[in-house]
Amino acid sequence: MAKVLMKGNEAIAEAAIRAGCRHYFGYPITPQTEIAAYMAKRMPKIGGTFLQAESEISAINMVYGVASAGRRAMTSSSSPGVSLKQEGISYLAGSDLPALIVNVQRGGPGLGGIQPSQSDYFQATKGGGHGDYHLIVLAPASVQEMADLTVKAFDLADKYRMPSMLLADGTIGQMMEPVELPEETDGSGVEKPWAVTGTENKREHNIINSLYLVPEQLEVKNLERYERYKIVEQNEVMYEEYMTEDADICVVAFGIAARVSKNAITAAREKGIKAGLIRPITLWPFPTEAIAKAAEKVKGFISVELSMGQMIDDIKLAEGCKKPVALCSRVGGMIPSPEQVLAAIEKAERGEF
Amino acid sequence: MAYTQILIAGFGGQGVLFAGKVMAYKGLEELKQISWLPSYGPEMRGGTANCSVIISDTPVGSPIVSEPDILIAMNLPSFDKYENAVKAGGYAFVDSTLIERKAVRTDISVHYIPATKMARDLEVPTLANMIMTGKVIRETGVIKMEGLRDALAKTVSAKHQDLLEANLRAIDAGYNYKG
Amino acid sequence: MAVVFSKPKALTDAPLHYCPGCTHGIIHRLVAEAIDDLGILGRTVGVAPVGCAVMAYDYFSCDMVEAAHGRAPAVATGLKRAMPDRIIFTYQGDGDLASIGMAETVHAATRNENITVIFVNNAIYGMTGGQMAPTSLPGQVTQTSPYGRDVKTVGYPIKVCELLSALDAPYYIQRVAVNSVKHVAEAKKAIRRAFENQIEGRGFSLIEVVSSCPTNWGMTPQKALDWVESDMIPYYPLGVYRDKSKEA
Known part of the structure; x- marks a missing residue:
């Protein structure tokens, strides 16, 4: 396929669509707004959902809803907005839901600035939200990787039932480079029997939940999750x-x-x-x-x-x-x-x- | 193996980013390695804007141009800021309608083009950027004139395709400007 | 022998954890009856809140999602957008819906999101042991308003139905109570109506159920129901606040 010139942010959006993501929720913030703008233009034309949420908090919880239904969903933001999403990210991790969060980082802390930064490294790799959990964190260094790693992030999230994060920065988001766009898929490669799609009166009800009031049960949940993380560490390292x-x-x-x-x-x-x-x-x-x-x-x-x-x-x-x-x-x-x-x-x- | 770093700088609204895009698209058509990096944020609304473009035969490393081979200065603050950054033996292209002073550097080739006035005379007042681009093509050969129309058609947004001819005329005027 | 009374299919066999005299049980049953009556059990997904009803996911036999505190309308939005043919409801308390989740509530309403919201208002945070809620009455004594809710320092209660009916978008908003047989019958109709609206694709329906909390109000169940009548309902008048089917 011929290469096209694209901004990094746009490459993320187009790659997400090609990965079968049909639900995007976001809130405007520099320097990643091109992702939302791209989705706003494309999603209605392909039967997808673009929704500008009332807040970052709502956006991540809308993602939680779509992910609960077993569909590919994503949200994107930049550093201050990603801080707001941490609650929802912790719930995604605690409920074993796959989803993609994009952070096109800018300088911080606080409102910081709008120029590129990598100072959300700790937040992305060491938790960010409360509780013991990990995200799969992918760091693109080119517009090509913005596209390729977006697809990879969805695939890994589905494979391991955990949220993934694309940790980019303002430079890679804003720059244009030639990119070969990934093949289209419908994103349904992984079976999701756990999804809450309605019982059709044929099975026991599914529950998407992160609450375990019995400590023995919660401990088991955490241990199971870390067994899965171990497999990720063994199989998915890229450099x-x-x-x-x-x-x-x-x-x-x-x-x-x-x-x-x-x-x-x-x-x-x-x-x-x-x-x-x-x-x-x-x-x-x-x-x-x-x-x-x-x-x-x-x-x-x-x-x-x-x-x-x-x-x-x-x-x-x-x-x-x-x-x-x-x-x-x-x-x-x-x-x-x-x-x-x-x-x-x-x-x-x-x-x- | 050529590795050409271009810095285009001026006021927001002068088409600094667009000029960079034209070069990037044309470079891509010529099967070069490309990067295009804009300054971004509120300064784009009337403040200073700049754009780093790299056109290369080898993979592009950092997309940030701090020492350009080619500087296109569209206003005085940009020329003041970046004249000293140009690599020895490099080029500076100066819109002499808006920049009255001459270059201090003697180790670079400097071209003065009254691009803003020429654009006004050609009745394409917003296309000084394309006049500058034409001159850059003539003097540096960083991209070729052949096939420029196709690259330009891809750069110009769908709703502005009627401006394609005007852009080509402006590029031609710059290309043929002797000065 | 003829069966004259049975548990709705939309409820599981799990024993409810609610306190004696709590009206959550009645409201759960009314929601379950509506789901049964409309034949939508197999295609309904519920969203549980944080608060006393946090474990509603164990009580309803449809698919369930547990949301973060206050975020149920956003989660329901995601579910509905992903599965427009499914019936999505949230079940939320006053702290969840009217305090920490106010933005989610208002914006789901103003998008006329095609979901059903069951809002249980008992004027207190029950799960955490009886703190002041956004709907606690003026003068109401709670753990965090030990001298009574002082409206001069902490403001007035939020009247959710009145507030949301100031928006152009929402389709149906009604306040009901479950402190008497008559009120329960009205509530049953209202809740059923809210699900019907969604099935017909009408948009956002919210049913506020004025409820009681004998434990944290420090009253007997009977006294609590009386207090609903004497103190709650005068402040939170029952009735239909928005019905777009009545508008041209």
């Missing part, structure tokens, strides 16, 4: 390695930070410094093994982030404190320049972390 075979310095970065880091790595190589990149594509599950393996041969790591040092914790846990890990970051909507990352690589090469 890209770039020039790591002989690397002395291993940069770890995702999304826009990985794009910038690649430029820096190219420049470092021109200067004779053996730098490489591990780019996590799934942030949860995190590519722990790849980092641990790299730790055996590199001098050290650099976590390049648009946050004050969040992913760096996961890198340290993964490499088991064997090697030093430096932080190279800009925040508040600023993006590190390739020169800044190159400087960090050169420093690391000199053994300064």
